[in-house]
Amino acid sequence: MSDLTDPNDLELSHDPWLSMKQFTPARIALGKAGMSLPTQACLDFQLAHALARDAVKSPLDFSALTRHLNQQGMAAITLQTQVEHHRAYLQRPDLGRLLSESALQTLTQLESRPFDAVVVVADGLSSKAIERHAILFLTLLLPELSHRGYAVPPMCLVRHGRVAIGDALAEHFSARLCMVLIGERPGLSSPDSMGIYFTYQARSGKTTDADRNCISNIHQHGLSYAQALKKLLYLIDEAERLQFSGVNLKDETSDAHPASQLERANFLLD
Amino acid sequence: MYKTRVAHLSYDFRNLRNLMAKATPARSGDYLAGVAAVNNLERVAAQFVLADMPLKQFLNEAVVPYERDEVTRLIIDEHDQVAFAPISHLTVGDFRNWLLSEQATPETLSAVSQGLTPEMVAAVSKIMRIQDLILVAKKCRVITRFRNTIGLEKRFSTRLQPNHPTDDPAGVAASLLDGLLYGCGDAVIGINPATDNLEATLRLLHMLNDVIERYQIPTQACVLAHVTTTLKAIEQGAPVDLVFQSIAGTQKANDSFGISLSLLKEAHLAALDLNRGPLGNNCMYFETGQGSALSANAHEGLDQQTCEARAYAVARKFSPLLVNTVVGFIGPEYLYDGKQIIRAGLEDHFCGKLLSLPMGCDVCYTNHAEADQDDMDMLLTQFAIAGGTFVMGVPGADDVMLNYQSTSFHDALYVRQLMGLRPAPEFEQWLQQHEIFNAVNQLQQRSDVPELFKSSLQKLPILRLCSR
Secondary structure, eight states, X not given: XXXXXOHHXXXXXXXXXXXXXXXXXSOOOOOOBTTBOOHHHHHHHHHHHHHHHHHHXXXXXXXXXXXXXXXXXXXXXXXXXXXXXXXXXXXXXXXXXXXXXXXXXXXXXXXXXXXXXXXXXXXXTOHHHHHHHHHHHHHHHHHHHHHTTOXXXXXXEEETOOTTHHHHHHHHTTOSEEEEEEEOOOBTTBTTOEEEEEEESOOTTTOOGGGEEEEEEESTTSBOHHHHHHHHHHHHHHHHHHSOOSTTSOOOOOOOOHHHXXXXXXXXXX | OEEEEETTEEEEXXXXXXXXXXXXXXXXXHHHXXXXXXXXXXXXXXXXXXXXXXXXXXXXXXXXXXXXXXXXXXHHHTOOHHHHGGGTTOBHHHHHHHHHSXXXXXXXXXXXXXXXXXXXXXXXXXXXXXXXXXXXXXXXXXXXXXXXXXXXXXXXXXXEOOOOTTOOHHHHHHHHHHHHHTTOOSSEEEEOOSSOOHHHHHHHHHHHHXXXXXXXXXXXXXXXXXXXXXXXXXXXXXXXXXXXXXXOSSHHHHXXXXXXXXXXXXXXXXXXXXXXXXXXXXXXXXXXXXXHHHHTTOOTTOOHHHHHHHHHHHHHXXXXXXXXXXXXXXXXXXXXXXXXXXXXXXXXXXXXXXXXXXXXXXXOBOTTSBOOHHHHHHHHHHHHHTTOOEEEEOGGGEXXXXXXXXXXXXXXXXXXXXXXXXXXXXXXXXXXXXXXXXXXXXXXOOSSOOHHHHHHHHTSOOOOOOOO
């Protein structure tokens, strides 16, 4: 007689179409317990969600970031927005676009001669993204900026910053080019994705999202540093030539080729 | 000016718009907009005043000026006085009592629907608890048809959402077939394209059409591109079942989406002209969501829930097959946590149903919201109990293109099992015919794939099953 609670008897619910998994990162062919999610798939999801949540919630260690930057020979200052805590950051995007009093004072003590480019690093929605990718990317970017002869002020590290905080900083330093590295909203499969927002002639209150170009999805399984850098340098050079950025400045470095996909097989229709 | 005294304090509310915003349940987007009540007492004071407001006042005082907002003009110009007559003497508070009473039957609710404005419906929702929202919505019947019948009693439909990060055809096909094999997809098979351009849209439209034809699936397809892209696709002879568009409750917000009522009308006529629905001509699919107007800086001083209800006036003009409130997608600056998301989803369903719309809900959240799977289970269960029309079906609840969490194929099966809810009848028959569901609508236990898809899957290289 078989034991009704024998785990081996319960394990009859694998989906006989696992072979489709080769085509998509989606969570397909998960199997079933009764008609519900089996334990393994249920816990896999919880694990991914925990990683994403922790990436949003854990604060970025700004002093460690500054130390590492200094070790690489890069000067940096840390600034705070008008957001005082994480909960407010999530609920008040408007305050994350404004510098605090103390940040403004810090800035007045710095040289504000016209610069060419300002580089901003903001924690955004994923401290993990900045911890993992910002320094490695900056060590590639800064030589390119100096190669172009650009004057660049100390890097601005912003706590509780939104993308538009770059506008105020570009304005302060009278910089033509503004690039903001920021932790992106984490997906279940990419808790550490970094984005770069590039704006030409950013000015606070005047610049809108339509004036920006975004390079998104920089992480281990997404865009590589080299690909991201190539796109950013293309945008910089084109913006210098055209004297604008944003929706009308098209990124034509794209490696995706739609025509090649037309030829791709679809097993449901072949 | 609308005045009251509660707990020894006097309150003055400037106008109806202000009163509605102050009366609305706490929501982060309304704080962000600066329109919310400053404290609990002010909120309740506003609710008292709102409860005494005659429904007729909503026809006299526009919350966004008639002269500069075509959504207001639509609401006022198309208001049906005859349908309104039986309830025209009521206040908002009386209206709540009436909705809960035995007098409000499915038939009477349907009869007064064209006499209701979105603002009346939004107002009464603000003084209703969740159980009221559920009980009244459950009484509303809304049935729509295209290639099958959506919204019949004891039925519950799903949109199969087989998105892929690069719109890869085999990748889309894999999620699509996974969903079909879990009994999902009777509301629509609807893909969000990764890039909104004409070529990608055409390619996906043809693919979905070919799959539906080849396997004789009694459902409809949709590619959720911008309406102007879909119009171009129609011009090029593409097989378009449903025209999709995101809509909002103010003209300014719709402007920012690149749409107008006349553009929607043009698209509606073009889709009707294709005449592809054998059972009915409901050929529009709209998506909405609280906060979308504010995110476009176009909320006109309205609270986000009133704005949302006004979007339903736009939807109802075009007799859609489906309307979907994408409730938790927008993020915590509009709906902070599970509590706010759950209530918003049920409010939207209630308001949509009273206005005779086939309301579905994308029960969803993002990773920066204070929400998790337990919150989604609560909304999903309550939505189904309220008679919700459809939910999403995303593999494993994880949308790998849009990066948010929605409901899974398993979630839909949970609700069906729990409440004995069946798919649309035409789709149910197809599922049973191909032995995906058994005669009592449970997944057929099997060690092999159904005959219908066997040859497609046999061609694929076998992957070894690993335990983790």
